[in-house]
Structure formats: structure tokens, C-alpha cells
Amino acid sequence: MKVAYVTPFYNGNCEGRFGRFHDWIHTARDMDDPPFEFEVIALMVDNPDSTLSSQSNSCLGSANELWASKLNKAEIALNLPRIHRELRTGDYDVVHVLRLDGLIFPTVLSAIDAQTAVVIGPNIGGWSPIREGGQWDHDGNISGIKQQVGYRYRQLLTKIATYDIALSFTKYHRKILLEYGVDNSKIRVLKPGVSEIFSNSWDFGNESKKNSPTVLYVGDLSEHKGYDLFLRAIAKSESDFHAFIAGTGTPRRKLIHSLGIEKCITHLGFIERKDLPRYYWEADLFVMPSIDEMGPNTIIEALASGTPVVATDTEGINEFSPKDVSDYFSPRTPDALARAIDRSLSENNQRKAKKYRGKFLAVDTLSQLKTIYERIIE
Template sequence: MRIGMVTACYKPVINGVTRMVSLYKEHLEAAGHEVTIFTLGNPDPNDEPGVVRSPGLMLGDYGYYVSMRYSSEAQALLQEMDIIHCHHLFMSVEMAHRYGRSPIVYTNHTRYDLYTGSVISLPQPAADAIMRQVWPEFTDFADVVITPSAGLRDVMLEFGVRRPIELIENGVDLRPFHHPTAPLAKADLGVPETAVLVTYVGRLSPEKDVDILLDQFAIAKDVVPNLHLMIIGKGSVQADLQKQAKQLGVTDSVTFTGPVAYEEVANYLAAADLFATASVTEVHPLTVIEAMAAGLPVVAVSSPGIVDTVTSDQSGLLTTKPAGGLAAALVGLASNDARRKQMAQAARQESERFDIYNTIQRTIKLYERLQEERPDLKRKKMHGRRIFDSERLQPVVEQLGKLLWPAEKEPSSRRWFLPSSMTQAEQRPHDN
């Protein structure tokens, strides 16, 4: 099959979505399929074969771009695909519907209901109201929606998503985490060998609640003095977190590694004793699966995505109360070596069901079924309709535009990348 992966961002951006898209490409190609990745932004000299980028407007410093159209090359290639698999709600599904001529699959990787309020500073009820319009309208451009967890499926149904939903869990290549190439010891990281090393891997941004984890770690350390925390990743709040560690008096017990190449993450996890996260915005977190594969019990908040991955009291400890509950769970595992080792074995065994090979096989079966049934030729929203052709979607797009680029905001600069083929009327600058 000729498979198009449509994503709003790709390498060198580091996040769970780009990693999942990369895994799909690698393993689908190994199974004999031809994979083309469609994304936005300037050409990257490090792109592997099969990556097609269309010009777009850079959105902040996150590695994301926005655009109202794809390049002529991308438009033509999309029409040649047998299956199109989208990985973002925006800058993805509608583009595939507009330019493609094949069944469209959309995997929802993000709790957009929670991220909306975080990114544009809205009260949660207002963010929910927006997503009750946006989620159903944009997913209507797909033929099938994939959710990586049952918890997310329930959330999307609650928000009014109408398309058929398939549950296919995210997968991970478990081999590097079972057998790291150059495993690190605590001493290699400047951590005492007698320490119980807690680790967090992920983006350092507000929605990940790393500040809550840091607070809870400081409380737990008062009870278990040999507790140490290693934070792997980078992001907009790193400086704030380092300042917070100093204020809490735990600077000497917290290691900020900065960004670590994905190929090296397994080597760092080999030095740790357990994994912890305070985030409640996860869908089906790859970092948690990878930690489990490395034999690390997980301390986390009981929330959709997490509860579909970790079995509390077996492969980790989950709490419904981040404040106090995370600290208690950290103390419970850090102070009980036998229980921690027992959970470590269970975590590794439990990770087996998230092997990428299972994900790929189930996804290929879905592709084949859609190829046979061709639901895209039977639905009302036929291929080729443009985003502004939908009367129902127009108010949604206008609302999003006002939230992302409010008229009262005086832009500090304007920067955009536009195809030369666009008409003057289409060449409208957007604020960063």
C-alpha cells in the first residue's frame, strides 16, 4: 500500500507524536509498504527519504507551522495514496480530506480539551465549549478515528465525536529498553549509588505539571533523605523549575539533564529506580510505556491514558490526589526495596502488550478493511471540499482565529512562509 502520514510537525521536533509517526514509518516500510510523510515547514537537510514539507507560518518556537494549503507537489502526491493516516486534529485531517482521494484514518494523540485551556488561557468550561464544536467537526473529515486508550475514547464520545472509533494502543519498540546499548550507572550521572533515583522524561511545559512533581518530590525527600530526581527533557518552564528546586532546598538532589537523544533515553533509564509524572493530559504516554519496558514502576496521577497503561498496586502506584498522593506513593516505593523490585518485574511484563509490532499489525488490518469498504466514497463530506465550504465549520474556524490571534494584540513581529502560487488575496499574514 501507498500510505500517507499527515502530521503538523515532524523531526527534529521531539515529542510523542513525531516519535509515533517515525515508528509507523519505520515498521510499515519494513512490512513492505511505501510511506510518505506530509508535514509543514522549511525543507530540512536531515530529512529521510519520503518526507514532503509544504511552506507554512511558524507558530512560536514549538516547531509547529500553520498553513491554509499544501504545496502543489504535496497535493499531487496525496491523491496517489491508498490510505491517509492523520496525526493532528489541525493542519492534518482537513488537508487530507481536501487533497486526498482515499480513506482517511485519524489518530487522536492529544487531550485537546485540556490543552486548549492551557495554551490560550481559557477557563476550562470555555475550553470545553470550544472543543464540543471543534472535535466533532474536524474528526468528521476522517472515515475512522483511532484512540490509543479506552479513556480517551470515552472523552471524545462525551465531546460529541460522531465518526466510528477504533481502539489501537500506541506501541513502542521494546528492544532498546530491554537491552540498552550503553546503560548508565548512577555514578555516571553524578548521583550517589545509595540513592533511590526517580526519573521524569518529557517536555517541560505547563500542561505537564512538572512543578507539582517537584513539590511532591521535596515532600517525599523529607521522609526518604536518599531520594534523588532526574528530569530529562527541555521546555519553556525549565528555568522556572530550576528556580523552584532552589526555593525548595533540593537543588543538590535534582538533576536536569536537558534534552537527550531518543536513542540514549534507554541508557539513562537503566540508572533509575522508578518513573514519576504528575501530568493528567496524557492520552497513552510513550514515555510511561518505555519506562515500564525498562523495568521501572510508575508513580502517577490516576487519569485517562495513565489508567489504561499502568495497573495500580501491580506495575506502579496511582493516586487520585496529586497533592500529597504523589509524595505518599514516592515514599511508599522508595522505602520498600522488595516491593519496588516486585513492581519493576510486573511493569516490564505489562509493557509487552504495547509492542509496536502489535500496533502495526492491527493498523494494517484496519487499512485493508477500509481499502475494501471505501467509506470515503459513501459519506456526505466528499473529497475536495475546502475548509470554508462548510457552513457549520466557518464559525468554529473564526472562533479559533480570534483566540489564537486576537485583534487587540499588537504583534511584535510578523513572519510567514507562503507558496509563490498563492494569490494576493490568500497571502494574509498571521501574528506569531
């Protein structure tokens, strides 16, 4: 069985967009006996690699940054003939398209025959009527209009596109796909799995463990991810802990000073994914205070590292974490988050979370994908 993965972004090191997909691919490439043969057909790729079947049009800029080149739409258009040629000559049993994109998808369908199985997702996102707050709260302005147009466009694509299976990250993500018009019988919810580097993180040892507990936040420093909420919760917490904050963005120095929490916070900036396991392993608690997520990687990474989780009690976020090592807080306020942090630290959930190391692995997701591919081929 030969699978072609068609993706806008592939930068060779599991960073940036489509991180879960990168984990599958890198895991499969490292296996002595991968579950199926595959090639990655990427529209933008900066890291030359013999396993890949594509190169980028570098005249439009490098794709080595997290969000690829700034002219990615133009680069996608210039690469479409190459994508069409590679799919037409590749003799694939399954073509798996990561995004339901108006430029890419017609190219894919025109290059393959009717016998080729087609899978879409799970990187199908954007605004829908069930997603509110944070980055989706732009009614009446230009951003809101763009969100509405994108939503209608995705609805149109689901009506005219031909595919066998649509993948989702969570049950909440399934609801989003249903809003777009995807047939419920075609949707499959993926098993959460990430690279084994997270479950192997005990190899780092405990030489840097501190006397006081540590709490980890991983994500950009935005309102949507809950950065400000976390800062205010630190000030209200009754526990003595140090907070490590990993992510891009500008720290809120004035707010931190006004809250009087300068000495108990360390901003780490952006941490490469290969270095994240150390921070998960050394943390006594991981915090995910986001407003809305289709299925955050960070919670799975924390669990695979044996680190307990405190997270917002909302769909898409509260589906992964086992109840015995998780504390979901609601309402989404600094007081509620502070109480959840205090409870989790006092209950010594870190010891109980160790049993989840070795679970939530990308190899399990690959096994599920193999079953999905085989069934639609049959």
C-alpha cells in the same frame, strides 16, 4: 497495500510533536518486511530523506525545532497545492491523516476518490468539557475563548468530514472524540507501542548505577505536567533517593532552595529521545504527576524499559501501566505522591518491572494498523 500518512510535522528523528507516529514510521522503515507500503506526506520537513515525498517551503523558516517553524500556518497553506498533487497522483489505498485540521482535511478529501479509505487521528486533541485543570483552566479570558472556538470547530469538522476510522490513544481519549462528535462505531483505541530502543536499553549496562535509588521525571517544567508537585513531594518523602528531571523550562530555584532539596535533584534539561532509554533504564522509578493526558508516551517508554511507574490516578494516565509495577496516587497532592514514591521504592518494583521489557512495542501498533487498514479496504 499502499498508505499515505499526511502529517503537518515530520523532522526525521522522532523528536517533537507526534512522537508516537514517528515511532511507527521509523520502526516500519527499519523492518526487513514492513506490514505495508507507505509514504509520508509532510507539510513541514527539515530533514531531507529519500523515503519522504515532500519538502518544506524553507522561506518561512526552518522546521528543525521541536514545534516546527513559527509560521507553520502560513507554511501549511503554501504547501497545500503540493499535498493535493501528491495525493492525486500517488494511487494510495489508504490515506491516514494525523490531525483533523480545517486546512488539511478538505485538501485531502478533494484529492482522493471515493474508493480510497480514510483514517484520521490519533493526534486529535485540544480542550473539551471533560478536560479540566492546568492548561485547560482559562475560563473567561482570551485562552478560554480560543479553546471554546477550537472545540466548536472540531465539532463542525467531525460533522462535515468523510472518514472511515478515527484513532484514539486511550479509552479516555475516546471520550474526548465522542465529545467532538465522532461516531463511536468508527473509533479504534490503539495498542500502546514505542520504539524498540526503549526495550533494548539493557545494553547500556549498569556502570552508572548509584548507591541510593534514583527517580526520573520526563516532561516540561510546568504546572500541568506536575513539576512543582514533584518538587514538593521530594521534600515530603521519607525515602533517600536522587531525582533526575529531564525536560525544557526554567527550574524553580527559589522553591527548591526553600524546600531544602538542592542536593537531591539534578536538572538534565532537554534530552534527545535517542538518549532517553539510558535514563529510564538507570532509574529505579519513573514519576508522571501530570494533571491530564490523552495517553502519555513517557509511561509507555518507562514500561518498555522495565522501569516501574508512579502516576496520577486519572483517566488517560492510569490505563497503560500494569498494577503490579504501578502505584497510582490520589488525591493529587504532594503528600499522596510522596507516599506513592515511598511505597514503590520499598516494594522493589523495579525487579518485577523487568518482565515488561519487550512489550509495548511499535511493531504491535503497526500490526494493529495493518488489520484496521485491511478491514476498511475490504
